Amino acid sequence: MRKEFGAEQYFEDFAPGDEFRTGPVHFDEAGIVAFAREFDPQPFHIDAQAARHTLYGGLIASGWQVCAATFRALVDAGFLRGGGMGSPGLDELRWKKPVRPGDDLEVRLTITGTRPSNSRADRGYVDFAVDVRNQAGETVMSYRVTEIVRRREA
Amino acid sequence: MRKEFGAEQYFEDFAPGDEFRTGPVHFDEAGIVAFAREFDPQPFHIDAQAARHTLYGGLIASGWQVCAATFRALVDAGFLRGGGMGSPGLDELRWKKPVRPGDDLEVRLTITGTRPSNSRADRGYVDFAVDVRNQAGETVMSYRVTEIVRRREA
Numbered sequence: 001m002r003k004e005f006g007a008e009q010y011f012e013d014f015a016p017g018d019e020f021r022t023g024p025v026h027f028d029e030a031g032i033v034a035f036a037r038e039f040d041p042q043p044f045h046i047d048a049q050a051a052r053h054t055l056y057g058g059l060i061a062s063g064w065q066v067c068a069a070t071f072r073a074l075v076d077a078g079f080l081r082g083g084g085m086g087s088p089g090l091d092e093l094r095w096k097k098p099v100r101p102g103d104d105l106e107v108r109l110t111i112t113g114t115r116p117s118n119s120r121a122d123r124g125y126v127d128f129a130v131d132v133r134n135q136a137g138e139t140v141m142s143y144r145v146t147e148i149v150r151r152r153e154a
Numbered sequence: 155m156r157k158e159f160g161a162e163q164y165f166e167d168f169a170p171g172d173e174f175r176t177g178p179v180h181f182d183e184a185g186i187v188a189f190a191r192e193f194d195p196q197p198f199h200i201d202a203q204a205a206r207h208t209l210y211g212g213l214i215a216s217g218w219q220v221c222a223a224t225f226r227a228l229v230d231a232g233f234l235r236g237g238g239m240g241s242p243g244l245d246e247l248r249w250k251k252p253v254r255p256g257d258d259l260e261v262r263l264t265i266t267g268t269r270p271s272n273s274r275a276d277r278g279y280v281d282f283a284v285d286v287r288n289q290a291g292e293t294v295m296s297y298r299v300t301e302i303v304r305r306r307e308a
Contacts, residue, residue: 038222038226039222039223039225039226040222040225040226040229041226041229042229042234042238042240044240054239055239055240056240060240062222063240063241064218064221064222064225067218067221068192068193068194068216068218068222069193071193071194071218072192072193072194072195075194075195075196080196084196085208085209086196086198086209086210086214086217086249087217087249088248088249088250089246089247089248089249090247091245091246091247092243092245093243093244093245093247094242094243095240095241095242095243
């Protein structure tokens with residue numbers, strides 16, 4: 001069921017099947033190049049001219065930028081506000097389509113499972129499927145991630 | 155076998171078992187806070203005072219920063235220079251230990267497999283295991299990643 005993030009979210013507030021979406025995350029050439037110069041200076045991320053002669057046919061965003069910028073959109077939307085305790089990791093990250101200057105991405109987050117911690121009474125684990133789509137509705141990136149979330153009574 | 159990156163690397167230059175390492179990647183409080191303010195503004199990443207009262211007991215780097223900053227170290231070391239064509243994705247990313255101000259990380263990259271593309275004669279896939287360690291020798295992050303790499307004759 002599609003939901004909105006509340007002012008705060010704790011372990012008890014998440015149920016499998018819940019879905020959340022963010023507003024659009026815009027990518028432009030200057031932002032793509034600036035991120036890549038700092039973190040991923042490969043030719044198809046930092047040089048629009050050179051990128052024309054690669055398999056991508058033009059500048060594309062670093063996959064790490066797609067991860068980080070869409071995560072920011074989740075935090076801005078209120079994701080894990082209050083209860084977030086970090087993440088042990090993620091799985092099956094796939095960069096499926098290039099993200100190019102002018103693209104606007106939407107993040108769709110679906111809860112796939114929840115389980116209380118066996119060893120710590122104050123927290124639980126919430127599993128999410130992340131599906132990032134561009135303005136054409138194409139999935140450009142997806143992954144599964146687990147977050148550690150504080151219990152409301154803790 | 156431990157190797158150094160050559161001036162350029164193509165598909166034929168990689169063999170299972172080859173291992174590469176980067177020089178140290180330094181994390182400081184200002185850099186941790188700056189990255190997190192832009193991409194991951196959770197309390198334990200942006201506010202040293204607030205972070206003291208979380209399970210981490212102090213400021214820690216965003217997992218996305220650990221990904222991006224260590225990837226930059228690989229590119230600086232020469233990783234995929236010449237032959238790199240991007241990545242379809244990664245698996246089993248684990249943030250195992252917090253990364254704190256003052257930490258110096260080393261990236262160890264081991265080739266776990268190579269296979270030519272069935273559909274494109276000019277490229278192949280190389281699978282890597284990434285192991286990121288701190289100055290105490292503890293693994294702070296690990297993942298498996300596949301890179302698309304151009305063949306030398308292409």
